[in-house]
Amino acid sequence: MNDLLRRLLFLPPQLSxxxxxxxxxxxxVVITTLVAGFLIFATALVFMIRYRRRREGEATPEVxxxxxxxxxxxxxxxxxxxxxxxxxxxxxxxxxxxxxxAMDVFVQGKKWMWKFAYQxxxxxxxxxxxxxxxxxxxxxxxxxxxxxxxxPELRLKQDALPGRYTxxxxxxxxxxxxxxxxxxxxxxxxSGMLAELVVLxxxxxxxxxxxxxxxxxxxxxxxLTGSERSMPGSSxxxxxxxxxxxxxCLKCHSVDGSRHIGPTFIDLYSRHEKLTTGEVITADExxxxxxxxxxxxxxxxxxxxxxxxxxxxxxxxxxxxxVEYIKSLKTPATDAGPSEGPVYEPIPR
Amino acid sequence: MSQFPDxxxxxxxxxxxxxxPATGLKSWLTTLDHKRIGVxxxxxTLIFFAVGGLFAMLIRIELLTPGPTIMDAMSYxxxxxxxxxxxxxxxxxxxxxxxxxxxxxxxxVGAKDVAFPRLNLLSFYVYLLGALIALGxxxxxxxxxxxxxxxxxxxTTTTKVVPILLGAFILGFSSILTGLNFIVTVHTLRAPxxxxxxxxxxxxxxxxxxxxxILATPVLGMTLLLVxxxxxxxxxxxxxxxxxxxxxxxxxxxxxxxxxxxxxxLPAMAVISEVVCAFSxxxxxxxxxxxxxxxGIAFVGFFTWGHHLFTxxxxxxxxxxxxxxxxxxxxxxxxxxxxxxxxMYKGSISFKTPFVYFIGFLFFLxxxxxxxxxxxxxxxxxxxxxxxxxxxxxxxxMVGSTIMAFxxxxxxxxxxxxxxxxxxxxxxxxATLVVSGFVFTFLPQFLLGNEGMPxxxxxxxxxxxxxxxxxxxxxxxxxxxxxxxxVYILVSLKYGPVAGPNPWGSRGYEWLTPSPPPxxxxxxLPAFERGPHExxxxxxxxxxxPGAGSSHA
Numbered sequence: 089m090n091d092l093l094r095r096l097l098f099l100p101p102q103l104s105x106x107x108x109x110x111x112x113x114x115x116x117v118v119i120t121t122l123v124a125g126f127l128i129f130a131t132a133l134v135f136m137i138r139y140r141r142r143r144e145g146e147a148t149p150e151v152x153x154x155x156x157x158x159x160x161x162x163x164x165x166x167x168x169x170x171x172x173x174x175x176x177x178x179x180x181x182x183x184x185x186x187x188x189x190a191m192d193v194f195v196q197g198k199k200w201m202w203k204f205a206y207q208x209x210x211x212x213x214x215x216x217x218x219x220x221x222x223x224x225x226x227x228x229x230x231x232x233x234x235x236x237x238x239x240p241e242l243r244l245k246q247d248a249l250p251g252r253y254t255x256x257x258x259x260x261x262x263x264x265x266x267x268x269x270x271x272x273x274x275x276x277x278x279s280g281m282l283a284e285l286v287v288l289x290x291x292x293x294x295x296x297x298x299x300x301x302x303x304x305x306x307x308x309x310x311x312l313t314g315s316e317r318s319m320p321g322s323s324x325x326x327x328x329x330x331x332x333x334x335x336x337c338l339k340c341h342s343v344d345g346s347r348h349i350g351p352t353f354i355d356l357y358s359r360h361e362k363l364t365t366g367e368v369i370t371a372d373e374x375x376x377x378x379x380x381x382x383x384x385x386x387x388x389x390x391x392x393x394x395x396x397x398x399x400x401x402x403x404x405x406x407x408x409x410x411v412e413y414i415k416s417l418k419t420p421a422t423d424a425g426p427s428e429g430p431v432y433e434p435i436p437r
Numbered sequence: 438m439s440q441f442p443d444x445x446x447x448x449x450x451x452x453x454x455x456x457x458p459a460t461g462l463k464s465w466l467t468t469l470d471h472k473r474i475g476v477x478x479x480x481x482t483l484i485f486f487a488v489g490g491l492f493a494m495l496i497r498i499e500l501l502t503p504g505p506t507i508m509d510a511m512s513y514x515x516x517x518x519x520x521x522x523x524x525x526x527x528x529x530x531x532x533x534x535x536x537x538x539x540x541x542x543x544x545x546v547g548a549k550d551v552a553f554p555r556l557n558l559l560s561f562y563v564y565l566l567g568a569l570i571a572l573g574x575x576x577x578x579x580x581x582x583x584x585x586x587x588x589x590x591x592x593t594t595t596t597k598v599v600p601i602l603l604g605a606f607i608l609g610f611s612s613i614l615t616g617l618n619f620i621v622t623v624h625t626l627r628a629p630x631x632x633x634x635x636x637x638x639x640x641x642x643x644x645x646x647x648x649x650x651i652l653a654t655p656v657l658g659m660t661l662l663l664v665x666x667x668x669x670x671x672x673x674x675x676x677x678x679x680x681x682x683x684x685x686x687x688x689x690x691x692x693x694x695x696x697x698x699x700x701x702x703l704p705a706m707a708v709i710s711e712v713v714c715a716f717s718x719x720x721x722x723x724x725x726x727x728x729x730x731x732x733g734i735a736f737v738g739f740f741t742w743g744h745h746l747f748t749x750x751x752x753x754x755x756x757x758x759x760x761x762x763x764x765x766x767x768x769x770x771x772x773x774x775x776x777x778x779x780x781m782y783k784g785s786i787s788f789k790t791p792f793v794y795f796i797g798f799l800f801f802l803x804x805x806x807x808x809x810x811x812x813x814x815x816x817x818x819x820x821x822x823x824x825x826x827x828x829x830x831x832x833x834x835m836v837g838s839t840i841m842a843f844x845x846x847x848x849x850x851x852x853x854x855x856x857x858x859x860x861x862x863x864x865x866x867x868a869t870l871v872v873s874g875f876v877f878t879f880l881p882q883f884l885l886g887n888e889g890m891p892x893x894x895x896x897x898x899x900x901x902x903x904x905x906x907x908x909x910x911x912x913x914x915x916x917x918x919x920x921x922x923x924v925y926i927l928v929s930l931k932y933g934p935v936a937g938p939n940p941w942g943s944r945g946y947e948w949l950t951p952s953p954p955p956x957x958x959x960x961x962l963p964a965f966e967r968g969p970h971e972x973x974x975x976x977x978x979x980x981x982x983p984g985a986g987s988s989h990a
Binding site: 097098099100109110113114117121124125128129131132135136139140141142143144145146147148149150151152153157158161162165166169170172173175176177179180181183184232233234236238240241243244245246247249250251252254267269270271272273274275276277278279280349392393394 | 510511514581582583587589590593594595677678683684717718719720722723726747748749750753756757760761764767768771772774775776778779781782783784785786787788796799800803804807808810811813814815816817819820822823824884885887888889891892893894895896897898904942971972973
């Protein structure tokens with residue numbers, strides 16, 4: 089029954105007890121609405137047929153309501169509305185009260201990516217790994233504008249606000265991969281601000297997080313370790329690639345030549361670029377560095393002025409590493425790398 | 438008692454507001470006649486409705502496929518912002534109150550004009566000024582913030598958000614001036630015989646709307662000004678880095694904009710109360726309940742704004758209070774729905790175009806309203822907030838209910854305003870297209886929201902495509918419906934049969950005067966002995982109302 093109604097209403101699978109509870113209320117609300125709608129419109133239809141105009145200018149009797157009519161009109165809907173509320177409100181309150189002992193994950197939204205940090209240092213971009221069957225508390229904030237963390241399968245949404253923390257919690261039942269959306273409009277790539285929720289069996293998660301903590305000094309970016317090959321003997325390129333992912337460069341600049349919000353990184357070095365001013369420049373080290381510090385100064389024609397300045401947000405060695413990384417990206421030497429966040433596989437219905 | 442002899446053939450009033458005192462453009466632009474100002478409002482708002490509708494069609498075409506279809510992400514973001522701004526500030530808020538309200542309210546209270554005719558004309562020009570500044574901002578660059586202008590996005594975006602904010606700020610003054618005018622008119626200019634309990638229900642709802650306009654619009658003005666100041670000078674009012682509060686904006690904004698929803702829906706209820714009585718030939722079931730529930734909605738509507746902030750980190754206590762209060766607005770609406778249905782009981786129902794729009798209105802208001810109450814249960818809102826479910830919900834209310842009522846009003850009062858009848862057969866075709874097109878546009882969006890598709894998404898995962906295509910298909914039917922209406926309504930201006938003073942046989946006060954009405958509204962002021970919705974004491978001889986048959990010509 090639950091599954092049939094869920095599919096009829098196009099609801100995604102239920103990943104937690106909370107999701108099942110909310111769907112229960114959803115079904116109750118839909119059924120009472122349809123029954124009430126049927127009664128009202130069937131009554132209206134009977135009136136329309138029975139009292140259709142048979143003769144122009146007919147006189148009609150004056151009908152006035154009795155007090156009990158109005159009492160029913162107010163009382164019956166109010167009773168149902170308050171019943172819905174009495175079910176729904178405690179469900180909401182529960183999501184605001186994490187159980188003691190829940191694992192904390194710090195969530196940071198920024199244009200246009202999600203950063204997830206675990207206690208003890210490990211962090212990842214756009215992939216949130218959690219253990220199945222254990223409560224997880226999310227402490228959510230934003231670095232720029234308002235975003236909203238949304239996982240439909242959890243029936244859970246919480247805004248990410250700059251300058252303060254909000255919290256919510258969940259306990260996922262099933263291992264699997266689910267999509268995280270940004271639900272609060274945040275600009276050009278709002279619909280590209282996707283992340284992935286990976287629910288691992290608890291023992292597997294324990295192994296993963298222990299490994300992350302051990303390898304903390306080596307690689308922080310868990311999102312890229314899986315899909316990337318290391319380039320032996322070129323640690324500055326590794327660093328550059330990591331910084332580029334960390335700082336979000338790759339959210340807007342592709343490394344495989346595909347068109348995106350900013351110019352692609354591949355073959356960018358020493359390319360001749362036409363600017364919005366009409367001037368043609370060569371993208372050398374100086375231009376690349378300047379573009380990170382003051383992106384609006386020399387904007388490539390055809391692109392919007394949306395890139396923030398990274399002045400003060402990267403150390404000089406990091407800037408140099410990113411420049412070296414861009415220099416290394418040449419057509420014959422490069423495999424298609426990560427460019428637009430996680431590869432998402434649709435969940436079969 | 439100055440009833441028109443019901444057996445005379447339909448006449449087009451020789452001396453009417455369209456040709457007195459003059460017919461030139463200048464006489465229109467400098468007129469103080471509330472009827473002409475109302476007509477100018479109607480024409481202007483309809484032009485903006487066409488512009489907003491064009492944006493809507495472009496949005497739906499863009500969403501046919503994931504990724505870019507006909508435009509890039511920046512154009513899309515500007516497009517939905519402009520769609521919202523144009524539809525809400527330039528069409529929805531002024532259309533029924535300033536358009537039909539201006540034309541009808543003074544006639545319905547038996548007055549010669551509104552209390553302050555010069556302020557009334559000023560309201561129109563303030564509206565034009567605001568509209569031109571906002572339009573200038575759109576042409577000059579457009580904004581990409583959504584019509585809600587949420588900070589800190591709106592204060593940091595590089596798009597031209599200031600002229601549009603300024604335009605909306607100026608439009609607010611038009612709203613205030615008109616509201617003020619109506620309140621004073623209803624209090625001071627009622628003709629002898631029209632007591633408060635004999636006011637047409639249209640007037641009651643417009644009165645409720647005016648109260649909201651006066652009390653809430655200044656808050657919007659201040660809020661928009663603060664955003665403009667922050668955007669231009671960076672004072673840090675909403676910037677947490679400088680001690681500001683980004684959520685404060687949401688409280689300010691919805692303190693106006695939630696009541697603004699009732700500025701949009703109360704006038705629709707005003708129209709429907711008139712239409713259901715006229716086409717059922719029946720007194721309204723529970724006059725006082727319908728009249729006072731309008732005031733109830735206007736009052737409680739001020740205390741529900743927090744239900745827009747369930748996910749933005751407000752306390753659980755606040756969420757509970759705002760949730761319960763939101764349900765009371767639902768109760769006032771439920772009272773009206775039940776009373777409208779009960780009004781048909783023992784009536785004499787005629788399925789003319791306005792009545793078909795009433796059926797559509799009732800359907801959309803019921804489902805729009807029930808989904809609204811469902812959203813107020815808090816836990817369901819957490820899933821639906823900022824998804825297409827909310828988009829479908831408020832379009833059911835704003836488009837489904839308000840536009841249906843607007844179209845009902847346009848057809849019902851068309852003979853009064855122009856003196857001519859539209860073609861009834863084409864009217865029914867248009868109504869069928871619009872109502873069914875609307876259902877097919879927005880039903881899929883409820884399901885999209887259930888499935889989890891967030892709103893304002895330029896790109897979307899492929900599993901959402903089928904429902905998006907269905908929605909776009911429905912939107913095309915809706916668009917064709919509007920085109921059909923535009924054609925036959927324009928044709929009727931010249932070729933429509935003469936309507937006569939009262940083609941519907943309605944008892945409303947505005948039908949006691951010739952069509953189109955004379956400059957002074959009534960040649961000779963009626964005694965208003967009968968209420969505006971009373972049909973029970975008709976003598977049998979008044980069988981056929983003048984012009985009733987001509988609509989089929």
